[in-house]
Amino acid sequence: SQTIHQWPATLVQPVGSPLSLECTVEGTSNPNLYWYRQAAGRGLQLLFYSVGIGQISSEVPQNLSASRPQDRQFILSSKKLLLSDSGFYLCAWRKTSVSYEQYFGPGTRLTVT
């Protein structure tokens, strides 16, 4: 069966420090991958999505970037964190050519101090 992992689960970083959040999927190949930020009262905001290795599309201009170095690995990064980057980050995957259904990881709680 397919599983999706995210780490770390929680992270506290100072303003101006770099960021790297990792997401990996097991049990499937060539998934579509997505990064979301979840904020109270604002739902889920799609940040990036990827349909293949090295293929990244950005939905919202911001301080963050994403990369997909391997088929089942998706990384969210920043060179210099801002206070406004604090939030709950979710990774999700979708089987290509099948419905819109997405399956979510456990998330990373990021606090920028």
Next chain:
Amino acid sequence: AQRVTQPEKLLSVFKGAPVELKCNYSYSGSPELFWYVQYSRQRLQLLLRHISRESIKGFTADLNKGETSFHLKKPFAQEEDSAMYYCALGVDSWGKLQFGAGTQVVVTP
């Protein structure tokens, strides 16, 4: 533009009472709609998809294209239904989902 509206931020109901979570959408094509649920300290998970016309955990949701709605209903709420519920709309060929702001449901005994 695609849009998903969940007008209620919080719904508080008594155990055994009916519960209805509203979802309205704006989309020019043929919509594919979902309800996702997030229980406390658990990951976001799919609850219902409109194409399946299924009942999960006693919940049902009917797509009304005339009213552009996809409301989630349960006739008798249980305490374990307390969670955050999100309505989502499939919006393009890349499989992107547009989520509503979410409705927090609290079921009290």
